[in-house]
Amino acid sequence: MPSAVQRKLSFKQQQLRFREDAILDAVNRLLSLKGFDLMTMDEVASEVGISKASLYKHFESKEELAAASMTRLIDDTLAVAHDLDKGLSPIQRLKAVMRWAVTTHLAGSMPSLPSTRSTIQHALIGYAPYAERVSELTELLGGWILLAQETRDLSPDLPGEVILYTIYARSCDPVSDFLKNGGAFTDDEIVGYVERTCFDGMTGSH
Amino acid sequence: MPSAVQRKLSFKQQQLRFREDAILDAVNRLLSLKGFDLMTMDEVASEVGISKASLYKHFESKEELAAASMTRLIDDTLAVAHDLDKGLSPIQRLKAVMRWAVTTHLAGSMPSLPSTRSTIQHALIGYAPYAERVSELTELLGGWILLAQETRDLSPDLPGEVILYTIYARSCDPVSDFLKNGGAFTDDEIVGYVERTCFDGMTGSH
């Protein structure tokens, strides 16, 4: 009997989780498309097919909603990073994660990096689950960067922060958007160019 | 007598020009600080020390105001580009212009690149003076890129658009903001890191 009750509760919770996932999907898409400031709660609600009041039953503010969406996005990134082929070297892992991010960005599901100037940045750093995942990801990538510097796959005389921030920034660069908008290249080509210019620069004749 | 009248008109026009320059200074700073969407006309007016209604006597909409500010910014960039030492090679010119842009960005007077997603982007492309200056700058930098590719200072197998967009994007990158926020580096060091990672990448041991 307790198990039957629990199954019922679990089912309701599953429904709840499913709906909240659908909400976060919409938020993720709208965040990528227009950013935090231009995304309205009315839009989110109508995209999901519920009313705005119902939306506020799930998330108590616009900031928390965006933070939950960003947190899930970093969770996805962590999952991708952990599922990489065990045989890959640190530099190959870094490049693989970046390729996934740029590809996701081109597909419209990777919001631009919230700059220091952004409204949402202050809300994000005060949101514990987000800060926690960010430092987890930073630790993972930071370790790979150190290893890649030891093997000279990355310049040892470049501060780790510079490399890390550059990878973060170029993963949701506007460059890929502009190139896609130009229409002259396929998504794969764009991802390749962004990866190559990020890691190898633009000098030399290769 | 006509000259006296003309002088008086010219003086009034000078006053007008001076005030509009002060307005554009404020817009430029606010645009860098918070971006188009979060910048309000009330803020601009109070920063300049005039009322909002007066502001609308000078610029007929928020979009036109932002477009005028961005146009002046590109004019400044063109001036910097034309005033470079005649002895510099194309690649050195590209790097010099980029260093100026990043330095200006760190000083809070270089707005982030309006992405394809942005609200203001649509207003900008419909504003002829802006589009004109952008294509002028693109032509100038594009010529340098071609020359630098011929001398193998830039990779010849990289499309010009990829190089141009990368330089544009990295000139108002959030990376410099993050590094400045960290407080571990001077502005000059930050500019150096951004320039180096942009042109030479992060691989190799140098």
Add this chain to the structure above:
DNA sequence: GTCTATAAACCGATAGAC
């Protein structure tokens, strides 16, 4: 041209019925 005052629209968040 400058001001005060206000119109018109939009948005985040909530009340209250079901």
Add this chain to the structure above:
DNA sequence: GTCTATCGGTTTATAGAC
């Protein structure tokens, strides 16, 4: 938990006096 309806605040833009 879902809805409709609305509040309170903010923002762009304008009217009208001086």
